[in-house]
Amino acid sequence: xxxSIPKGFRDFSPEVMAKRNYIFDTIRKSFxxxxxxxxxxxxxxxxxxxxxxxxxxxxxxIFKVLERGDKLKKNVxxxxxxxxxxxxxxDLKGELNIPVLMxxxxxxxxxxxxxxxxxxxxxxxxxQHQNEIAFPFKRYQIQPVWRAxxxxxxxYREFYQCDADIIGSDSLLNEVELVKLxxxxxxxxxxxxxxxxxxxxKILSGIAEVIGRPEMIIPITVAIDKxxxxxxxxxxxxxxxxxxxxxxxxxxxxxxxxxxSNDEKLAQLSKFLKDSEIGLIGIExxxxxxxxxxxxxxxxxxxxxxxxxxRGLDYYTGAIFEVVSNEAKMGSxxxxxxxxxxxxxxxxxxMSGVGISFGADRIYDVMEELNLFPESANxxxxxxxxxxxxxxASYCLKALQxxxxxxxxxxxxxxxxxxxxxxxxxxDKKIPFVVMVGxxxxxxxxxxxxxxxxxxxxxxxxxxxxxSMS
Amino acid sequence: xxxSIPKGFRDFSPEVMAKRNYIFDTIRKSFxxxxxxxxxxxxxxxxxxxxxxxxxxxxxxIFKVLERGDKLKKNVxxxxxxxxxxxxxxDLKGELNIPVLMxxxxxxxxxxxxxxxxxxxxxxxxxQHQNEIAFPFKRYQIQPVWRAxxxxxxxYREFYQCDADIIGSDSLLNEVELVKLxxxxxxxxxxxxxxxxxxxxKILSGIAEVIGRPEMIIPITVAIDKxxxxxxxxxxxxxxxxxxxxxxxxxxxxxxxxxxSNDEKLAQLSKFLKDSEIGLIGIExxxxxxxxxxxxxxxxxxxxxxxxxxRGLDYYTGAIFEVVSNEAKMGSxxxxxxxxxxxxxxxxxxMSGVGISFGADRIYDVMEELNLFPESANxxxxxxxxxxxxxxASYCLKALQxxxxxxxxxxxxxxxxxxxxxxxxxxDKKIPFVVMVGxxxxxxxxxxxxxxxxxxxxxxxxxxxxxSMS
Numbered sequence: 003x004x005x006s007i008p009k010g011f012r013d014f015s016p017e018v019m020a021k022r023n024y025i026f027d028t029i030r031k032s033f034x035x036x037x038x039x040x041x042x043x044x045x046x047x048x049x050x051x052x053x054x055x056x057x058x059x060x061x062x063x064i065f066k067v068l069e070r071g072d073k074l075k076k077n078v079x080x081x082x083x084x085x086x087x088x089x090x091x092x093d094l095k096g097e098l099n100i101p102v103l104m105x106x107x108x109x110x111x112x113x114x115x116x117x118x119x120x121x122x123x124x125x126x127x128x129x130q131h132q133n134e135i136a137f138p139f140k141r142y143q144i145q146p147v148w149r150a151x152x153x154x155x156x157x158y159r160e161f162y163q164c165d166a167d168i169i170g171s172d173s174l175l176n177e178v179e180l181v182k183l184x185x186x187x188x189x190x191x192x193x194x195x196x197x198x199x200x201x202x203x204k205i206l207s208g209i210a211e212v213i214g215r216p217e218m219i220i221p222i223t224v225a226i227d228k229x230x231x232x233x234x235x236x237x238x239x240x241x242x243x244x245x246x247x248x249x250x251x252x253x254x255x256x257x258x259x260x261x262x263s264n265d266e267k268l269a270q271l272s273k274f275l276k277d278s279e280i281g282l283i284g285i286e287x288x289x290x291x292x293x294x295x296x297x298x299x300x301x302x303x304x305x306x307x308x309x310x311x312x313r314g315l316d317y318y319t320g321a322i323f324e325v326v327s328n329e330a331k332m333g334s335x336x337x338x339x340x341x342x343x344x345x346x347x348x349x350x351x352x353m354s355g356v357g358i359s360f361g362a363d364r365i366y367d368v369m370e371e372l373n374l375f376p377e378s379a380n381x382x383x384x385x386x387x388x389x390x391x392x393x394x395a396s397y398c399l400k401a402l403q404x405x406x407x408x409x410x411x412x413x414x415x416x417x418x419x420x421x422x423x424x425x426x427x428x429x430d431k432k433i434p435f436v437v438m439v440g441x442x443x444x445x446x447x448x449x450x451x452x453x454x455x456x457x458x459x460x461x462x463x464x465x466x467x468x469x470s471m472s
Numbered sequence: 473x474x475x476s477i478p479k480g481f482r483d484f485s486p487e488v489m490a491k492r493n494y495i496f497d498t499i500r501k502s503f504x505x506x507x508x509x510x511x512x513x514x515x516x517x518x519x520x521x522x523x524x525x526x527x528x529x530x531x532x533x534i535f536k537v538l539e540r541g542d543k544l545k546k547n548v549x550x551x552x553x554x555x556x557x558x559x560x561x562x563d564l565k566g567e568l569n570i571p572v573l574m575x576x577x578x579x580x581x582x583x584x585x586x587x588x589x590x591x592x593x594x595x596x597x598x599x600q601h602q603n604e605i606a607f608p609f610k611r612y613q614i615q616p617v618w619r620a621x622x623x624x625x626x627x628y629r630e631f632y633q634c635d636a637d638i639i640g641s642d643s644l645l646n647e648v649e650l651v652k653l654x655x656x657x658x659x660x661x662x663x664x665x666x667x668x669x670x671x672x673x674k675i676l677s678g679i680a681e682v683i684g685r686p687e688m689i690i691p692i693t694v695a696i697d698k699x700x701x702x703x704x705x706x707x708x709x710x711x712x713x714x715x716x717x718x719x720x721x722x723x724x725x726x727x728x729x730x731x732x733s734n735d736e737k738l739a740q741l742s743k744f745l746k747d748s749e750i751g752l753i754g755i756e757x758x759x760x761x762x763x764x765x766x767x768x769x770x771x772x773x774x775x776x777x778x779x780x781x782x783r784g785l786d787y788y789t790g791a792i793f794e795v796v797s798n799e800a801k802m803g804s805x806x807x808x809x810x811x812x813x814x815x816x817x818x819x820x821x822x823m824s825g826v827g828i829s830f831g832a833d834r835i836y837d838v839m840e841e842l843n844l845f846p847e848s849a850n851x852x853x854x855x856x857x858x859x860x861x862x863x864x865a866s867y868c869l870k871a872l873q874x875x876x877x878x879x880x881x882x883x884x885x886x887x888x889x890x891x892x893x894x895x896x897x898x899x900d901k902k903i904p905f906v907v908m909v910g911x912x913x914x915x916x917x918x919x920x921x922x923x924x925x926x927x928x929x930x931x932x933x934x935x936x937x938x939x940s941m942s
Contacts, residue, residue, distance in 0.1 A: 005521075005596055005599045005600045005818050005819065006518065006600065007513075007514055007516075007517060007518065007521075007596075007600075008514070008516050008517070008518055008584045011514035011515075011516055012514060013511065013512070013513055013514065013597055013600070013601065014511055014512040014513075015511060015601070015604065016509030016510060016511055016611070019509070019510040019511060019512060020509075020510070023510070034851055034881050035876045035879070035880075035881050035882070036876070036881075036883060037853040037856075037881060037882065037883030039486030039489070039490075039851075039852060039901075040486060040489040040490070040493070040851075041483065041484055041485060041486055041489060042483070042484040042489060043477075043483050043484075044477055044478070044481035044482060044483065044630055045481075045515070045586075045616065045618070045630055046477075046478050046481055046618075046629075046630070047477060047478070048476065048477065048478055051475075051477075065537055065538075065540075066537070066538040067535055067536070067537060067538060067586075068535075068536040068537060068538045070535075070620050081551075114478045116515075116537075126475055126477075127483055129475045130475045130476065130477075130483070131483065131485070134485065136896075136897050136900030136901045137897075138885075138886055138887070138897075140883070141486070146515065148515070148516075150540050159516075160514055160515055160516070168886065171886040171887050172887070173886035173887045175859075175865060175869070175884065175886045176886050178869070179884075179886075182873075186876075294866065294869070297866065297869075297870075298869055298870065298873060348475050349475065381504055381509075381510075382509060383507040386507075389645075395645060396764065396767065399645070399648070399764070399767075399768055400767075400768065403652075403768060406505045406506070406656075409505070410505075411504050411505050411506075411507060412505070412507065413506060413507030413610070414645065414649075415608075416608055416638065416641040416643035416645045416646050416649075417608070417641050417642070417643045426606075427606050427607075427608075430606030431509075431606045
């Protein structure tokens with residue numbers, strides 16, 4: 003039998019786990035400092051909670067759980083009887099009509115599916131528990147999500163999302179806090195240069211309005227979102243293909259020439275959007291966020307207005323965020339935005355929220371590339387005691403106990419194996435100190451300590467060892 | 473649409489999460505102190521990795537992932553053609569032969585399934601990564617597992633396991649360390665009275681040997697495992713039903729009368745097992761573990777030999793552990809044991825290991841019942857700033873920043889809502905201190921601080937506030 007895991011999934015070794023935990027712990031600590039509280043939602047949601055929330059493409063990528071027992075039996079029985087009635091015979095000539103058969107076999111409105119992101123389960127949570135929640139609800143959530151995407155480099159079928167959202171408050175101060183949070187977390191992780199890009203869905207609506215095609219907002223924003231990637235010419239081609247007339251194309255061109263400082267950009271944008279009420283509101287909101295953040299200052303991040311920033315998600319209604327590293331080649335490492343009506347899909351209206359998400363896997367890759375993980379991210383054993391036999395081991399176990407009480411990570415090699423093997427173990431596990439206790443050491447109480455990096459050896463009593471380690 | 477989650481699954485609120493994290497953090501810290509390193513394995517394993525490892529009943533409880541795209545298409549096409557060929561017609565008369573249809577639809581050897589425990593994925597991990605691992609490998613793993621069990625009180629379809637295992641070492645010192653680890657973790661969690669029950673699979677083998685039915689070891693141990701639950705009479709009934717003769721039943725009776733201290737129990741057992749080589753080895757191993765633990769001492773736990781302890785898992789070959797609280801009504805809260813050949817199922821022979829598992833959900837319930845969660849388990853905001861309007865909010869944001877730099881969890885209510893609403897928010901979220909900053913406070917720098925528990929109000933400058941909080 004082949005020993006492997008499914009494609010697109012990963013095992014995390016101790017070394018990788020230590021680094022991942024360093025990222026998660028840093029994020030968690032800042033989330034808490036900002037008053038966010040953790041929740042967890044189950045791995046499985048009802049299929050109908052997820053279906054229809056991520057577009058057609060998204061729906062296809064949702065992992066569904068195979069039904070069990072009587073339910074599956076009923077569905078298979080139904081399928082068999084349908085086929086025997088000849089109703090599906092046409093499906094046998096040439097291609098099978100899989101969607102029809104699938105609908106018989108696996109009811110879309112029944113059964114379970116694995117969560118695809120943390121946002122929809124969060125919306126469901128808020129609606130379900132609305133009477134227990136203190137609003138505005140500031141929640142964070144760090145859990146894996148699953149997508150049946152084609153696996154490729156850097157794209158996995160299981161990956162963690164780290165989300166913080168505030169729901170039940172219109173205040174733009176929330177946007178300000180989230181910008182600060184991006185800055186704090188990524189600065190704490192050691193990034194030296196990164197940009198928080200800011201746009202507003204109302205500005206995008208204004209643009210569609212100004213060129214006279216408000217109904218085209220989605221295709222227009224999808225196209226201009228690609229400006230950096232494919233260039234102006236191709237964007238114009240796409241806009242034309244999507245149905246913009248030459249006249250309308252002409253009208254949108256000033257947008258692509260907006261440049262300068264944030265203030266300069268907003269001034270040019272104000273001119274462009276002067277006849278769009280919603281567009282001007284978007285500019286006002288953006289100004290407020292910029293000014294307030296400016297009065298507080300940022301540690302490392304630069305906050306930049308980017309009118310071509312759109313992001314895929316249709317539910318954003320106000321500010322839109324994206325964070326990119328300026329040092330590493332990588333797409334966005336964080337994102338987020340304001341949604342006026344996220345819980346509406348579950349029947350709770352008028353709940354405005356704003357949220358951000360840290361892409362832990364991409365942040366990991368950036369930190370690896372830039373060599374940003376500190377030594378202390380490694381939570382390995384600090385001291386290994388060499389095992390020379392029963393009597394020595396018994397002595398060492400008591401010493402171990404003293405170290406552990408003081409919070410020092412320590413272990414005894416469990417077998418009286420050859421010295422070389424035990425030292426190799428210390429090396430492989432990157433344990434920095436090794437203690438040797440033989441007859442002499444037991445009678446004198448002077449332990450032999452070896453620094454595995456320098457190779458230096460010294461004699462030390464247990465109390466000194468504790469002091470030097472803690 | 474009904475807003476709910478599937479049966480047997482749970483949402484965790486901030487309050488519950490804080491307590492759960494307290495348990496996980498305590499366990500994690502001790503695991504690390506003892507030299508265990510964390511790994512994570514993917515949620516999904518290949519179906520064939522899991523199938524056949526948990527017995528027939530276990531296999532039925534494995535959650536399988538619905539196949540997608542071309543694979544599912546192929547299987548459905550196969551099913552349709554089989555049915556149309558009439559091969560399955562017999563299945564339509566009366567009950568459908570679901571297992572046959574299922575085998576066509578869902579290949580057992582293909583596709584993915586959700587992990588059922590952490591032990592089998594660990595064994596798979598060890599075999600797959602054997603060349604990168606420093607043996608003996610001390611790993612810990614804290615992740616959810618899924619079982620399609622009938623949901624009932626205290627039994628969930630998704631729950632966390634917290635496992636620590638050492639693989640690649642025969643030494644009984646590992647068993648000693650694990651006993652110490654049980655003691656340390658549960659003492660740190662605040663349990664005041666609990667017992668670690670110890671038995672040895674070799675003793676159980678010896679018992680089956682002595683009564684002349686070595687092949688009956690599994691049914692015999694399953695029966696005597698129930699002694700405490702159903703009483704002696706019923707155990708004897710069951711043993712007789714399972715095929716023990718009156719003579720054999722007679723032979724086993726002394727076992728049920730074993731009592732006294734650990735030493736006394738072992739003395740009686742030695743007599744009982746005097747003709748069984750393997751049984752006597754089991755006694756020797758147990759003695760070593762008891763003596764060594766005794767020389768080190770335990771904080772709170774009592775370590776008790778229990779010859780009726782069997783535990784369900786067939787792969788144990790040496791020591792068997794189970795931990796019960798003496799204060800709360802609850803089954804075992806931890807378990808574990810030695811397995812001589814766990815990785816053999818994946819083709820890697822002669823890898824002896826020993827591991828333990830903490831049942832986080834049961835420990836949670838015990839701690840709730842005994843009211844053991846400390847105040848500090850609550851990671852909520854420490855200070856809420858009341859929002860009186862734009863100018864005041866802007867002042868407060870700067871104060872927030874100073875508090876957070878010092879590690880104090882602080883937030884500003886995002887909207888200038890009515891005082892009553894803001895105070896209710898502080899109350900609901902159990903925030904202990906509230907700061908009010910109006911015109912006076914801004915000009916004097918003397919903030920108004922309210923202790924939410926005592927109701928006491930005082931004036932304080934920001935530096936004093938920081939000192940009093942950190």
